[in-house]
Amino acid sequence: MSGLSLEELCARGRAAIPILQSESGDVRDRAVRAMADSLPENAQEILAANALDLESAAQNGVPPQMRDRLALTEERLRGIADAMRQVAALPDPLGTGEEWVRPNGLRIRRCAVPLGLVAMIYEARPNVTADAAALCVKSGNCALLRGGKEAFRTNRAMVDCLRRAVQAAGLPADCVLMPEDPSRETAQKLMRLRGTVDLLIPRGGKNLIRSVVENATVPVIETGAGNCHVYVDESADLEMALAVVDNAKRQRPSVCNAAEGLVVHRAIAPKLLPLLRERMPDVEFRGCAETCALLPDCVPATEEDFYTEYNDLILHCKVVGDVGEAIAFINAHNTGHSEAILTQNLRNAERFTAGIDASAVYVNASTRFTDGGEFGFGAEIGISTQKLHARGPMGLSALTTVKYIAYGDGQVRA
């Protein structure tokens, strides 16, 4: 792909689309399995590139947490390959759905077809490169992968392997594409290639996603912003509430379905808050005045805190008078991702699930379950926090659209 402009690269992709789309599910699955095999097989080449990326990252002061995500090992490569094989094993998202015959004899069938060219803009996470390529090829789409510049050499080595594997499996190598220039300008240009890019999925931090949503003219699916809450109702089982809040906040604080906010009914707050504080000594509490009155070391929360996804061991806390106030508070601050209520009161559970505006609403369970695997959908492309096309964990069908095919024998409209 050396020396190709972004437009030339996209033209290659668009030329590959009809060939890819004409192939059966078996051929696409074989290609994905070959792609999976190619990564451990070429571990030496990939790990050498990764070592160079890691060296530059250290020199450029990239934070250790980010370098950890960037780092590959033979074991991680095998894990990535296993995840790709799981994608290959999923049911084919393409094909014919319902078919019906109209009174005039026209036979209409609804078919699930690929979108075409799917672009991803993401950060320095080489596993996303492999996942996205597998999900796209599985669903008959061409993948255009623009990862973070810190992972550029790693991504290039991986994409080279993936392209050779796709080609060896009988599909065009151009089903998997990567721009030669990983700069911000490339990302900006990509967002505006309307008519060329059928879908752009940004994966990464809030600023990346906001920039894409505000600047893109191509169709976008927003993913991953999660200011998620747990509301502990008056009637909650105290032990269950402690366990669920702890899990939602601390089991993996860096991910989007972790809780950022705690909302507590006034009647249970004096019991719950001190026990929670004791149970989670490593968590910083930032609360409303009532929370602060109950917890001596609580930091007063600003209004901005209540909008913040910390992805860290910090929890904003708000005391409320009833479930209606909890719903209003959450809907005013959340990102439409995942919300939970702890309650033994059926009516409050139903008010909460009906009233909360989010992709997933839980009764007596942790927000951490919003995930393609946990929902039983298999591998996911991301978690959509928008309402159009896909909402919540997105399976392969989010990479498809519909085509109506109608057979007649000369029908004309009267």
Place this chain on the structure above:
Amino acid sequence: MSGLSLEELCARGRAAIPILQSESGDVRDRAVRAMADSLPENAQEILAANALDLESAAQNGVPPQMRDRLALTEERLRGIADAMRQVAALPDPLGTGEEWVRPNGLRIRRCAVPLGLVAMIYEARPNVTADAAALCVKSGNCALLRGGKEAFRTNRAMVDCLRRAVQAAGLPADCVLMPEDPSRETAQKLMRLRGTVDLLIPRGGKNLIRSVVENATVPVIETGAGNCHVYVDESADLEMALAVVDNAKRQRPSVCNAAEGLVVHRAIAPKLLPLLRERMPDVEFRGCAETCALLPDCVPATEEDFYTEYNDLILHCKVVGDVGEAIAFINAHNTGHSEAILTQNLRNAERFTAGIDASAVYVNASTRFTDGGEFGFGAEIGISTQKLHARGPMGLSALTTVKYIAYGDGQVRA
């Protein structure tokens, strides 16, 4: 609604949403029937407003065709009310879909829920005001209707009736909203109310739709651009081909599913084209060099012609060597709306339906069938020419999104 800014109006709508969304399908249907009744019941008030709009339109030199679309009569009002009653009679698009239990006992259900605030930007067609309000209330959404300024007084009179009817039926009047200022600035502002407007559907000409797509930051569904083709293959039945091309071009040339282009196999062109010319004497043919050689009065087509949706009695024509060339030509020029092949050759039919990138592909039938009613979907909101969320004729389900509701008994993630 007098004196409210657009933001204040939207705030009213957002306050109405939870009340509307908590009502059952029966209540929503009753409201839609009451809205339908209210129009003929208040014919005098509405027709008086319409007469003023028509008078200004005539003074301002609005073309007769546009004034005809703007004009209401008692009979047209009854027709509009009937269409609204048909919307009320459709199945409820909201409710619970599948439910499944995960191995850990978490019970997940997938629910169809309203989008929230749905805005429409359209031209001077009062029937769209009524249709859109009915479709939105039926599907639990608040409707914000910004019609063309030429129809402002008519729309205001209609919306006043609809709001009174909604309120009398026990729902908030603010389920149906209309900005006080129908200017372009209002439309521009509306497009950028991200977080407030859940979906914006532009309905109207190419320029309106392009302006929305390029400027909107709110979610949009593109509708109605139709550069549709009929391809007559070598093996086509000649009589059928003549009838279908005639129907696709002339039965109602102003609509988006009418054919704008004819693509003809070289082997059948010398027979087909002169017969078609004779059959459609009122159609202007604009063709490639080969078409011109076969039709003495054919106008040479420019490359721009091949991209043009005339919505008029003009047809662009291209002679090709085989079905592959036809597919490539159509995909390079079409708008993804509706395409047809006339053929007796099964393999060519299958290549065409697989290879064409459009919402609807016909074999031996007119493109004019791409329509919610003709597909059997009932009333339609529009015909989506995009791939995300909805493609082709959009029924009520296009105004819904999904919410996952999960019940547990203290599940936490390991």
